[in-house]
Amino acid sequence: MALEEFWPYIQFDIWRNNVNNEEAANIALQVAAGQVSDPCGNGKLVSSETVAAGSEITDVGLEAVAGDGGPRQPFSIRWSDGNLLDDGCVFTGGSYAPDRSSGLIAGTLTCNNGIRMDCFRPVDNLAKNCKGTSVSNCGKLGKDCDDYWQLIASCRI
Numbered sequence: 001m002a003l004e005e006f007w008p009y010i011q012f013d014i015w016r017n018n019v020n021n022e023e024a025a026n027i028a029l030q031v032a033a034g035q036v037s038d039p040c041g042n043g044k045l046v047s048s049e050t051v052a053a054g055s056e057i058t059d060v061g062l063e064a065v066a067g068d069g070g071p072r073q074p075f076s077i078r079w080s081d082g083n084l085l086d087d088g089c090v091f092t093g094g095s096y097a098p099d100r101s102s103g104l105i106a107g108t109l110t111c112n113n114g115i116r117m118d119c120f121r122p123v124d125n126l127a128k129n130c131k132g133t134s135v136s137n138c139g140k141l142g143k144d145c146d147d148y149w150q151l152i153a154s155c156r157i
Contacts, residue, residue, distance in 0.1 A: 010077060012046070012109065013037040014060055014091055014119065014153040018142035024053045026152065028060045028075055028091060033156055039149045040130035047075035054143030058093025058107060058152050077111065077157065085157075088112030091119065093153065096141070106153035119155035126151045 011033045018024040025048045031037040050065045051057050057066045061074045076087040093107035106121035127135045127142070127150045135148060142148025 009033050009080065010085070010157040011035065011037075012077075012091070012119070012155040012157070013151060014058065014093070014107070014155070015039050016058070016141050016148075016150045016152055017048075018053055018138070018145055018148035020053070020146050021144065022053050023050065024055065024141070024143075025050050026058055026060045026066075026091075026093070030078070032080065036126070037151075040128070047073050049073065054140055056096035056141070058096055059091060060093075061090030062092065077115065086111035086113045086115045089115065091153065091155070096152070109155045109157075115157065117155060117157070119153040122151045122154055124151075 011031050013029045013031060015027045016024060017027050028047045029037050030046050047061045049060045049063060062072060063070050064073045074088045074090050077085040077089055079085055089109060089111040091107055091109050094105060104120050105118045107119050109119055110116045129135050129145060130147050138145035138148050142150055
């Protein structure tokens, strides 16, 4: 017997936020499905994982600081009314690759109570700087800019 469940109402977007020239974070935002999240203004921050600026690690929830072996920082998925759908969730990112030849799968979202799904690499990474500065000279994953944001993955539940 096969069981298939479909929840078309929830979306998680995984963003890279380059805080300054040395430190960045992978950020999970929960938004309504189909909504283009704007890290400068909407979306509910559910977890983050600190990485070095320019790092190709795209995980969220596996560690508070990537590579230090420290505590996990999993997040929960909530319905729009605030009720819990699943908890203990982490996003395990695949290798960062900004071109289409690398495939559509950006990583996997897994949770305690059975949610396990592939998340997709966006066609448009929506790179932006919340201060309005041009992002054309920011480098890979915003390495050379402050307050830089880039969409890494989108997970629709």
